[in-house]
Amino acid sequence: MADITIARVTDFAPGSRRVVRTGRVEIGVFNVDGKYFALPNVCAHQFGPLCEGVVTGTFIANGRTGWRRRWVHEGAILTCPWHSLEYDITTGRCLAYPAIKLRQYPVRVEDGYVVVSV
Amino acid sequence: MIDGPSTSGTRTTLNDVVVVDVDIHADDPPPALAPYCELPWRRSLELQGSLPSRYLSYGGYSPNLGLDPPFPGGPNARSTQTAAQMREELDAISVDAGIIFPDHLLLMAQLPNPDYAAALARAYNRWLLEKWLAAEPSLYGALVAAPQDPADAAREIEKYGKEAEVVAVYLPTSAVYPLWGHRKYDPIYAAAEAAGLPVMLHSVSAVFPVFPFNVEQFDTALARHTVAHTFAMMANLISMVTTGVPVRFPKLKICFTEAGVSWVPFIMWRLDKEYNESRREVPFLEDRPSTYIKQMYFSTQPVEEPDNPRHLAATIEVIGDDHILFASDWPHHDFDHPRHVFDLPLSLETKRRIMGGNALRLFGIPAPAKPARPRA
Numbered sequence: 001m002a003d004i005t006i007a008r009v010t011d012f013a014p015g016s017r018r019v020v021r022t023g024r025v026e027i028g029v030f031n032v033d034g035k036y037f038a039l040p041n042v043c044a045h046q047f048g049p050l051c052e053g054v055v056t057g058t059f060i061a062n063g064r065t066g067w068r069r070r071w072v073h074e075g076a077i078l079t080c081p082w083h084s085l086e087y088d089i090t091t092g093r094c095l096a097y098p099a100i101k102l103r104q105y106p107v108r109v110e111d112g113y114v115v116v117s118v
Numbered sequence: 119m120i121d122g123p124s125t126s127g128t129r130t131t132l133n134d135v136v137v138v139d140v141d142i143h144a145d146d147p148p149p150a151l152a153p154y155c156e157l158p159w160r161r162s163l164e165l166q167g168s169l170p171s172r173y174l175s176y177g178g179y180s181p182n183l184g185l186d187p188p189f190p191g192g193p194n195a196r197s198t199q200t201a202a203q204m205r206e207e208l209d210a211i212s213v214d215a216g217i218i219f220p221d222h223l224l225l226m227a228q229l230p231n232p233d234y235a236a237a238l239a240r241a242y243n244r245w246l247l248e249k250w251l252a253a254e255p256s257l258y259g260a261l262v263a264a265p266q267d268p269a270d271a272a273r274e275i276e277k278y279g280k281e282a283e284v285v286a287v288y289l290p291t292s293a294v295y296p297l298w299g300h301r302k303y304d305p306i307y308a309a310a311e312a313a314g315l316p317v318m319l320h321s322v323s324a325v326f327p328v329f330p331f332n333v334e335q336f337d338t339a340l341a342r343h344t345v346a347h348t349f350a351m352m353a354n355l356i357s358m359v360t361t362g363v364p365v366r367f368p369k370l371k372i373c374f375t376e377a378g379v380s381w382v383p384f385i386m387w388r389l390d391k392e393y394n395e396s397r398r399e400v401p402f403l404e405d406r407p408s409t410y411i412k413q414m415y416f417s418t419q420p421v422e423e424p425d426n427p428r429h430l431a432a433t434i435e436v437i438g439d440d441h442i443l444f445a446s447d448w449p450h451h452d453f454d455h456p457r458h459v460f461d462l463p464l465s466l467e468t469k470r471r472i473m474g475g476n477a478l479r480l481f482g483i484p485a486p487a488k489p490a491r492p493r494a
Contacts, residue, residue: 046454046455046457046458047457048455056189056191057191059189071189079192081194082453082455083451083452084192084194084451086191
């Protein structure tokens, strides 16, 4: 495991991201409502550059919503720029294929900097 | 043809095979075609450039009902504006040569005015040759044939058919009325056959009061997109076979794009079944319908993704690996990376055919030089 310093906390606002490369590994680091998450920049489908996709919310519909659509998780859903598969940034879970869960790299704040262990 | 894991120890990659992509898209908004279009239609294209539009949707040009409310996220609206941009993007996905189709004119078959439709096709063809095919040697093109004016479409084929970069004729298939088997289109087939150009049917997902009927009843784009392309291909293939297009034009090569491949065995087997008891309705056919379908060509994208990829390999075997053509559909939202087809459990020989060999032969394209690329 190697530590990578991503940015100053003060330069890495909620809703923003950084995509960094170390060796042959590319990762995306996201600030979702003040918490940091890091994922590989590779979609599990056709290996598209996942972390370059848009971050939005998404829909749910189930018995609790009366089977009506509800817009949820604003700011936590990452959509692959290639084929639009959705992932929950906070869990690494692929919404279309629940069995697919991306690796999550540990992120911590140290001396005012965001640091990822890769 | 279906292959097991490699035992040779050296992994073959996309860098080892020629990749010809038979379906890529050039963005053709009204302002791009305006300078190439005759009056009075040019005045409209200039005006349309200043009007609001959504993705692949200009009223009076690429009319689309636009049934769904837009939300942040969802499918991408990528487009490619220049030949240089296209070359760069194709390099990034390991494609050596490609055949260009339009973006907006995918929807042109529903335009009711034949003079306007024919003028758009002429403008597109001029623009295609000048801005794309002359600009980049690895890009080839399909001429647009306006179904609204078959005689004019035939003249376009005669005019440009000998250009080396023109390798096919595109038949707009979304909402075409009547279907492509109708005899009114015979001038197009005669011209394409004489020019040695394959015709390529290409649809798009949209809702119209023509075939495929009733897709407006689906309340999601997912549902409509599942069947829009495949139903259009099935309807037109059945129309062409049961009116005898392959018999009347025996040297004409017919190619179906952007509907995947899994519908093809279904149609072959269903038509053959019906032929048993109703042959007398199609007495011009000299053999079972599947005999003619096996002479047609089918492009892969959007290629199916079954749990077990061997089931897709078996489907390809039913159709025949010398009649399957790789297509990416770049830059559209549902494009396939070549690796996605290349990695199927097929023999290397079959992979070489599908990824490029069949297309080089069918379209008469010289084998492109393979540039050194990073590991694909």
